[in-house]
Amino acid sequence: MIPAFLRPLWAFVFRDFHLTRRYFSWVVVFTFYALVSSATIALIGVAAGDERLTLTLVLGVLLWSFLSAMFQEISNSISYERWEGALEYTFMAPVHRLTHLLGVSLFAVAYSVVRTIVIMVGLLFFVHLSFAGANLWGVLVASVAFMGLGLVAAILPVLSPENGAQATNIVQGVLLLVSGIYYPVEVLPAWVQPLSAFSPATYALAAARKLMGLDRPLSEAGTLAGAPLGAVTHELLVLALMGAVLVPLGLWIFGLVELWAKRTGKLKRTG
């Protein structure tokens, strides 16, 4: 039983759930592809015979699979609606834009978590993973900041139906490059490095590596020596701050773009 004030929020989860169900073959295809590419990356560590490298790559693969799935779901939500021809209908519905975007984000997080778990389980068939000693709890803290980024990116398809969807892919690519998913950001060329400071994923990864003990050699017993949550307060603070800025900023810009679209007639199906 859903309380009445939550029902509009639930409407978006309901819709996205059923859409995912109907497009399930695509979900399977994308997840399969993500799993295979994750495995090929993880096997680089296995080939090098370096357990810490393997775990670092696996962590990168899983975190990126989570964050990119969430980013994609949110930033593409408007494109989907435009594509289906339902954008005008959504914008005419008596729901606050915050509720709308929260509903979309809520499903995106749930979907990304499930997908990441599937990929993680899948990876076990390719590499032997031992997380003993790791502190797995702090790993998901980056999601809020990434949600904010997704919201900012969701605006682009409102601005321009085609170029907007293209631009979100560029943004995602840049995030993958600068966040140091599989390598320390220090190895990036000097002219790219400053950009990494603006990606929430950079801090999420840094924190996750510390929590899992991947930033230091393995213990004598060959297990990880994860740091306690207190060791990553800096990263958590930056992430919280980014979330606190990016989510309202995303909503605010979204509102501005919505007004612009209503002035210029860009909500129409054909744009």
Place this chain on the structure above:
Amino acid sequence: MRTIEVHDLQKTFSSRQGWFGARKVERALDGVSFHVDEGETYALLGPNGSGKSTLIRILATLLLPDGGRVRVLGRPLPGGEAEVRRRIGRVSVDAAFYKKLSARENLLYAAQFYGIEPTAAGKKALGILERLGLEPRRFHDPLEEMSRGMQQKIAIARALLHDPPLLLLDESTTGLDPASKREVQRFLEELRAERGTTILLTTHDMDEAERLAARIGFLARGRLVAEGEADELKQEAGAADLEEAFIRRTGEGFAPAAAGEAV
């Protein structure tokens, strides 16, 4: 009370071809003033591109007017969007649905925006659809498997789920077979009689306008060129039927004005 009040409404669209192309300006609404009383049915007739859908979109909070005053259900637009959205139902020409979702899923999704409980929404939707002649077994079919007319019926059901006091119907019977069309018309008449629903509709079907609407407005090139009861319109234009009156009123000055403005 006036459910819709529009005064000197202006709307222009401008577009640019490419990045550096010349700006092209399209005047969609050029000083439209009219009103619709509570419980009244008003039909807007006009040739393609005369601004009917633009007007409906403004009333439905989907477009911002450039100038003029608009009040819907006592609320100004822009400003009263939240209240207006809760209390209007709109059917557009293009059925805006998630094509892979079933009729039921599409309707339940919409119902939740209005806080309607799913079981109640499902029952109500089925009732309306049966009334409009859609077989109940189609309720679970994906929209993409339905004909245009069936989709149109579902769009009508969606607009009515929350019992809106104002209905905005943009060519809502286009694409329906004659029997379904008549069923929709009968249904609208019933709504008006039982609930006092106010209806603003656009149509290219003269008989429909004459049958449903208390008053009719002719829109041409963004201007309301004539307004009144069907009989008045015929008389003023000295026409035998509404179609002839329509052609005379919306056709007059059409070609000459276009030639004049092109200079």
